[in-house]
Amino acid sequence: MATTNDVDLGAPAVIADNVHIHYKTFASGKAAGNSRNILRRQRGVRVVRAVRGVSFVVREGESIGVIGHNGSGKSTLMRAIAGLQAPAQGTVYASSRPALLGVNAALLAELSGEKNVILGSLALGHSIAEAQESYKDIVEFSGLGEFIDMPMKTYSSGMSARLRFSIAVSRDHRILLVDEALAVGDRDFKRKSEKRIRDLRERAGTVFLVSHSMSSIRETCNRVLWIDHGELKMDGDPDEVIDAYQAHH
């Protein structure tokens, strides 16, 4: 097992440099968006510091488990690594554009799984021919069968997550962020996807896996980050970090 400071690993793939991420919310809990001027004086706006000064260097071929209790800022951190959430302070660097795979609902709910697959692929800059080529692999891997022709709003959360995962792994992402997406699949799908992640890592790709399933993390990751209240509490060998995390709870 590789350890954190093993310089013999590949070149750096992702660097987080003192990343802070803030949310503005209304005290009632309704998100206020990021309106800058007009809402500044509004009462009830509260800034949530979801991530507070996280730094790490991840190298090619590493697969990183990310653990922490609910609300610790894991998912927010993943969104920042994917470039979907701008840090309030600090910077995320990456060797290529990371792809995030989350559990949020459908992409375009009123469209079928098939159309979502095609559009997702085109949005990422592929040609129609490439999109249609990968379409078959995606459908086969997802195991959705005839459901692929139904609108995504009719999908169960498990089906939706399977489709997303299949879209994400169908292409050769150099950096893949998997946020809880494996938890919703059934046993077969879970095994299949864990294998895909290991394959990807062997091809010197980099994988981040957010999960509450410690067995999943032990099986697929060679390094674990423990995020606690927005801070990086521990970073190292999976067994060590997971043992410390479980002892803490």
Place this chain on the structure above:
Amino acid sequence: MTDTDLARLARESGLERVGARPPLGEYLVSVWKRRAFIYTMARYRVQASVEENRLGLGWIVLKPILNALLYGFIFGVIMPSDTRPDNFIAFLVAGVFVFEYFSKAFGMGSRAIVGDAALVRSLNFPRMLLPVSLITRHVMEMVPMMVVLGVILVIVGEPITWWWLMSIPVLAVMTMFNLGVALVVARLTVHLRDVSQIIPLITRLFFYASGIFYSLELVIDDPKLLKLAQLNPVHDFIALIRGYMVSGNPVTGFMWWVAIISAVVMLTFGVWFFWKAEERYGHD
């Protein structure tokens, strides 16, 4: 930002900042490269709206027809007849159809980003694809609308002329204007959701100010006020379409100037304004 060790390591390893907004030229190239997405999404959305309702595509043309009927009935009865040109039905229907093209871009443009939040949150792509795809969809829907408009004009006794073809360049210029408007409201709504509450009000204002059920020239006596009203680009798009398709409505060079200048200014500003906030879309 201070040059930390990690920043130096990132630079030395050739890593790039994630989520950085590319320069405008590069950004537009990346949008152009994804034109297949723009077209495909527009087509899927049209198909979905067709499948959802029993009348399907019919609603795209039926809605403005019903609107025209309603306004024709109300304003044909209550407005004094000296505010109306002779062929009022042709005049009104052309106005309502062209106005519908603008109001869709304005109204739905405000939902272009917030309405597809799930997509914006899960995939990284130039966000401008969404408003551009929306306008592409409207262009697709405009084709059957123009056919229906032509049919209605013939029914009410307007002659078909080669001038009708001039509606194509007019609508092309108007599409540029609409895209600029959609880009601006798409961003504004991201900052402030309340904008979408005001939009129906502004739409209503434009509706009354653009001379759809009355002729600006017949109603406004003050020449300065008339000039001001004619500076409203929406009015000029409508006036140009009427000028080429409905008899008795002369086209002036002034209309073309307002149309073209407003379209170029609106589109240029819209592209720049939307691009400036590229890093902020979907952060909530």
